[in-house]
Amino acid sequence: MTSGTPRTLRTLNEGAVLDALFRHGPLTRPEIEQLTGLSKPAAARLLLRVEEAGVVVRDGERASRSGPPAQVWRANPRAALVAGITVTAERIAAEVCDLDGSPLGEASADNTVTDAAQIAPALRALLEAALTDCGADVAQVRDVTIGVPGVIDPIPGVLRHSGRLPAWVGVDVIGLVAAELPGTTVYTANDVGLVLIAEAEFGAARDAASVVLVWVGSGIKAAFLRDGELMLGPHGSAGEIGSVIVPAFDVVPDRSSERSRAVPGGGVLLEQLLQPSALQALELPAIADRLAVAVSSAAALLDPERVVIAGSLSDAYGTALADAVQERLGFLPHDRPDVRCGELGARAQVRGAVCLSQRSARARLVGAGSLADVVLPVSAR
Structure with a gap:
């Protein structure tokens, strides 16, 4: 009792x-x-x-x-507003939704951030722009998830490594944005992890219990979801499969960087095998050969129910790419995972960020010390 x-x-x-x-x-x-x-x-x-x-x-x-x-x-879906923000080297985009996930506004701008002091004001300005059409105030946004490319330390949420966002590395983004937006709970998340969350909620992974997502665009990354939980690893670097050593195929190893020079055995890093410059002259069968190397490694280690291929490569070739990779997994001695292409395209990352914010806001309302204390005085839609 x-x-x-x-x-x-x-x-x-x-x-x-x-x-x-x-x-x-x-x-x-x-x-x-x-x-x-x-x-x-x-x-x-x-x-x-x-x-x-x-x-x-x-x-x-x-x-x-x-x-x-x-x-x-x-x-009441307007009892709180939530937001997702995605950051790339070129652009920053934001979307604001209600608790049902219905979009209320969006905005994007060039990423002109060059030092830590500019991060929080830039994100606040973007949220304010996204809220213009619905007439809401930024103070009504209760949860914000910020998606960034790179390795995030799971405990403090600090970006530990990112070749594309040097001004953000080592910065307490959560603390800066929370100070800029009092009363708002702020999260950071890996961009590819957010893509997988969105595909699991709305897209190609929504009916699978365990999923590996392989993202191929400007590089190659992966994310793993089991029973609704994103596997991050103790250092936050789970899914950084670009560092896996693979056969060189016909790729001439790039030994210009210290990391590449240290690759043993005459192989190449997977990120070199699947970088855009290495793929642009290839036809679909040859691309599938290379991508199958990445997918088979993930399948052998994690035994997922499904593999989802996402990113610009998936957007370009669609189901033909997934079918070709599936065919090339026939050599595996165990049951092969179901291979599909992502369904959400370029909006997957921001949808994943909004989804995390939505879950957080709902959980806080359900478990709040007093609902009247945490719910903003906004009218029902």
């Missing part, structure tokens, strides 16, 4: 109701009672209280087999 103070029990009950509405959509009070175990009087009082706080709203009525129509309740 659960025990506690009236305030604690009230908070737990509020969270249970919100969780039911987020999971199941609009519900009548009897349905809420059945899902949460609340009594009729308790459910009625609680719904009025969270309605006053702006967390839930009335959503019409539903016919009843016996008695008058029942009032329908739903979670």
